[in-house]
Amino acid sequence: MDLRELYQEVILDHNKRPRNFRVPDPVNRRAEGYNPLCGDKITVFLYVEGDVIKDLGFQGTGCAISKASASMMTDVLKGKTLEDANRFFDQFHDMVTAPATAEVKSDHLGKLAVLSGVREYPMRVKCASLAWHTMKAAMQAENNVVSTE
Amino acid sequence: MSTNVASAFDVQRIRRDFPILTQRIHGKPLVYLDNAATTQKPQAVIDAMVRSYAEDNANIHRGVHLLSERATQAYEEARVKIQKFLNAPNAREIIFVRGTTEGINLVAQTYGRVNVGRGDQVLITHMEHHSNIVPWQMICEEKGAELKVLPITDEGELRMDLLDGLLTDRTKIVAVAHVSNSLGTINPIKVIVEKAHQRGIPVLVDGAQAVAHMPVDVQALGCDFYAMSGHKLFGPTGIGVLYGRLTLLEAMPPYQGGGDMISAVTFKKTTYNAVPNKFEAGTPNIAGSVGLGAAIDYLKALDFTAVSAHERELLAYGTRVLGAVPGVRIVGTASHKASVLSFVMDDVHPHDIGTILDQEGVAIRTGHHCTQPLMERLCVPATARASLALYNTKEEIDALVGALAKVREIFA
Numbered sequence: 001m002d003l004r005e006l007y008q009e010v011i012l013d014h015n016k017r018p019r020n021f022r023v024p025d026p027v028n029r030r031a032e033g034y035n036p037l038c039g040d041k042i043t044v045f046l047y048v049e050g051d052v053i054k055d056l057g058f059q060g061t062g063c064a065i066s067k068a069s070a071s072m073m074t075d076v077l078k079g080k081t082l083e084d085a086n087r088f089f090d091q092f093h094d095m096v097t098a099p100a101t102a103e104v105k106s107d108h109l110g111k112l113a114v115l116s117g118v119r120e121y122p123m124r125v126k127c128a129s130l131a132w133h134t135m136k137a138a139m140q141a142e143n144n145v146v147s148t149e
Numbered sequence: 150m151s152t153n154v155a156s157a158f159d160v161q162r163i164r165r166d167f168p169i170l171t172q173r174i175h176g177k178p179l180v181y182l183d184n185a186a187t188t189q190k191p192q193a194v195i196d197a198m199v200r201s202y203a204e205d206n207a208n209i210h211r212g213v214h215l216l217s218e219r220a221t222q223a224y225e226e227a228r229v230k231i232q233k234f235l236n237a238p239n240a241r242e243i244i245f246v247r248g249t250t251e252g253i254n255l256v257a258q259t260y261g262r263v264n265v266g267r268g269d270q271v272l273i274t275h276m277e278h279h280s281n282i283v284p285w286q287m288i289c290e291e292k293g294a295e296l297k298v299l300p301i302t303d304e305g306e307l308r309m310d311l312l313d314g315l316l317t318d319r320t321k322i323v324a325v326a327h328v329s330n331s332l333g334t335i336n337p338i339k340v341i342v343e344k345a346h347q348r349g350i351p352v353l354v355d356g357a358q359a360v361a362h363m364p365v366d367v368q369a370l371g372c373d374f375y376a377m378s379g380h381k382l383f384g385p386t387g388i389g390v391l392y393g394r395l396t397l398l399e400a401m402p403p404y405q406g407g408g409d410m411i412s413a414v415t416f417k418k419t420t421y422n423a424v425p426n427k428f429e430a431g432t433p434n435i436a437g438s439v440g441l442g443a444a445i446d447y448l449k450a451l452d453f454t455a456v457s458a459h460e461r462e463l464l465a466y467g468t469r470v471l472g473a474v475p476g477v478r479i480v481g482t483a484s485h486k487a488s489v490l491s492f493v494m495d496d497v498h499p500h501d502i503g504t505i506l507d508q509e510g511v512a513i514r515t516g517h518h519c520t521q522p523l524m525e526r527l528c529v530p531a532t533a534r535a536s537l538a539l540y541n542t543k544e545e546i547d548a549l550v551g552a553l554a555k556v557r558e559i560f561a
Contacts, residue, residue, distance in 0.1 A: 003504075003505060003508050003555075003559060004559070006504070007501070007505075007559050007560075012559070012560065037516070038500055038515070038516045038517070038531060039516060039517040039521060039524065039530055039531055040530075041530075061498075061530040062498065063498035063499075063500035063501050064497075064498060064501045064560070065500075065501070067498075121504060123504075124500070124504060127500065
């Protein structure tokens, strides 16, 4: 597989200029994610009103894949319901963990589909999914309680 | 003079001894620069292990039959080879373990358990691998003791000026890396040992990264414990060695209970076997010990002075050409270094560097290298690390630099 399929322009752009790379104000849910394999750290912040994610952001360090994934995730989930977010989580998870040969229906994921390339790089799947796992933990977290994956 | 020595060293002939090196990765010749993680194995080691299973396989120390006798002999011969390799006074001071990690845990759980008490201190350094931090942290936590850390400089050298102040009446043991796995720094073990011994404090040396690059003489170093791994010395995984001073080993309680470490067992009481068997419970890695012995034989047949000169030349060359790549900063610039080139490149994360290099056939390690406190100290989340061994060449370093151009291209 060509490296350009992994490092697509969209991904490189989100890496260079991550969206929502900030702590939203106000914020009422958060979680820390940690990849002990590589030392990547991320904190995802949510402001949830009712069952809608009104605002969200992230902070941390990581590779281009993990940063771009976090950035695109925050872009997509803003304004979505918790139920929608959970569905996105499942679909994203399926996409990045499917066997490299399997055909993946990722149309519904929109631009997130550019991250499907990580399937070809098993060592990098965790980079793409760290932000999502952290977001899921944040959704389930009590107000302001930090939970580590 | 070093050029003469280096030219006498035929790296292409050495490379032919390592079958894996002829491989292609993603269609490119393999450039294996991850030797600090594990080294490749020469055919002689692979053959010795196959022979051990194909011809001499039996359990040791208990059979009266010929195969068991042969297996026992091979295992004990390997012990003597290692004794000579490390210049230990006595073969009984060589304990077979799974690797450096187990060697350190053995000392922490036996010597440490008996000698470290409430309010005592264990001294390590800021550049230790997690395997020379966590075992001490565990025993300190259990005993209510304190883990003290000798600081380092920005270049990655120990702050030797602070050592005296950290060696106190409460210090029960000093544990230090001979060579830093992340930075390549060669630490002044002799000086540390001298200072610690003046206060009657024993010293454990983590030798994992040293043995493949320099002759190690435990008597010259003066250390009390020296732990090493076979797989970082061109030998198999799952076998390593702990050298310990005999008087200390004899006073230490056993590590694990089981077969081979006893001389008599009743349900009331067990009498332990003598050193080293006391520390070798259960059937050991017999083929592994044979493989490690073969690795030492292989190295002995080489001129280690020429090997060292070759590696020094590679390191100097690598430092020069890597340092000249725009945006690259070498992390770890100690004056006394083994052949490790840790680096960062602008704002490109080491993981992305690693993936792109792999596509070019270049294998390096990226991440924190199991030295998270060190990474934090040096203010980098991770580094890319090229670590060299005797079979590496200047052309391979050129391939590394060439592959870094691809990284630059993608992350323009």
